[in-house]
Amino acid sequence: MATAQAQPAPSGQADIPKLSPESLLEAGxxxxxxxxxxxxxxxxxxxxxKNGIHIINLKETLRGLIAAKHFLRNLVSTGVKVVFVGTKKQAKDIVRAEAERCEQAFVSERWLGGTLTNFPTIRKRLARLDKLEALETSGQLAKMPKKMQAVVNRERRKILSNLEGLRRLDNLPSALIIVDANMERTAILEARKLGVPVIAVVDTDSNPEHVDIVIPGNDDSVRGIQIVLHALADSCIEGKKLAEQGKGLELKKGLGIVGYDDAAPKPKDDRGRGGPRGDRRGGGGGTRRRGRADEASPEAEAAAKEAVEVAEAQSAPAPAPTVRTKPRAQKKDTPAEGGEKAESKE
Incomplete structure (x- = not known):
């Protein structure tokens, strides 16, 4: 009787150890x-x-990982999307594999400035990518001249390399999962500006202040990154299953956060917009101070009166200019006239 052979596990998944202090310690x-x-x-x-190198406290690492796992499970159970971000050489392949496994968005090649703050433009570029791919599938691209085909293929490859992982996003993400907070500081600043929570692997040379859930650890350890992202991806899968079963949190009320797309617009400030007691150049909308400053002193009144007189003098019409005429030159006596004068004297 033939025994049933066990199915081989997917490549790269069977040899990933479970999250534990021992596995993180072995991974460095x-x-x-x-x-x-x-x-x-x-x-x-x-x-x-030790030996000029800082040793990270793995208790803090596990504390951050547990908080991140609970947060992601509850967040994804509401039906929203998160983005895995890791563009460094050690993390890009792992980020792509784990994001695709849990069916979330990712950025593994390059974080384009404005990916979050200018998200409508990103959506337009993705719509352009869909149009270019439709040209190829419909056969219209093959009918174009070869030069035009090269231009279209070049544009398609460029958009695909930068934005391929964001095709799952219809709206702004509800959280970022980042490897190396120092390298991805642009993404962290954009998320902070829009109020998007950030979970990040932070090394000893990075700033943890702008990160909501800090996972301190060696961001150059390939094995360590694999263990951490695998655990976070498992939490996303659990949250997705809860959402499919109808057991997820509703409208993010249980999380105590509000997504950027759901937030109410902020009231516009009247300062600098010609508001009350303000001019068009923008500087006047503040409250008026009251007190002794309202009572003008005699010196101030005298200075103001003098300034008014000077202004009136400057604005007075100038007198008409006087034209100086050069006197006519006298003609010299001719010899004949001189003789007549001489005779008259005689």
């Missing part, structure tokens, strides 16, 4: 950067230093 996730390159704001996540 506790090694930080040199002490000369450290950021003092990471002091609370550092346990010790």
């Amino acid at each position: 996730f506790h090694f930080g950067h040199r002490t000369s390159r450290w950021d003092p704001r990471m002091k609370g996540y550092i346990r010790d230093k």
Whole structure:
């Protein structure tokens, strides 16, 4: 009787150890950067230093991972999307694989400035990508001249390399999962500006202040990144299953956060817009101070009166200019006239 053979596990998934202090320790996730390159704001996540290298406290790492797993499971259960971000060489392939496994968006090649703050333009570029791919599938591209085909293919490859991972996004993401907070600081600043929560792997040379859930660890350890992202992707899968079963949180009320798309528009400020007591150049909308400043002193009144007189004098019409005429030159006596005068004298 033939025994049933076990199905082989997908490549790269069978050899990933479970999340534990031992697995992180074996992966070298506790090694930080040199002490000369450290950021003092990471002091609370550092346990010790050895041979000029900071040692990260793995208790803080596990604490951040547990918080991130619970947060992602509850967030994805509402039906929203998150984005995995990691463009460095050690993380790009892992980011792509784990994001595709949990069916979330990702950025693994390059974070374009304005990906969040200028999201409508990103959607237009993705719509352009769909149109270019439709030309190829319909056979219209083959009927074009070869030069035009080369132009279309070049544009399609460029958009695909930069924005392929964002095709799942119809709206702004509800969270970012970032590897190396120092390299992806542009993405963190954009998320902070829009109020999008950030979960990040932060090394000892990075700033953790702009990160909502900090996972301190070695962001250059390929094995460590694989363990962490695999655990976070599992939480996203759990949240998606809860959403499909109708057991997810509703409208993000249980999370205590509001998505950027759901937030009410902020009231416009009247300052600098010609508001009350303001001019068109923008500077007047403040409240008027009251007190002794309202009572003008005699010196101020005298100075104001003098200024008015000077202004009136400057605005008075100028007198008509006087034209100086040169006197006519006298003619010299001719010899004949001189003789007549001489005779008359005689």
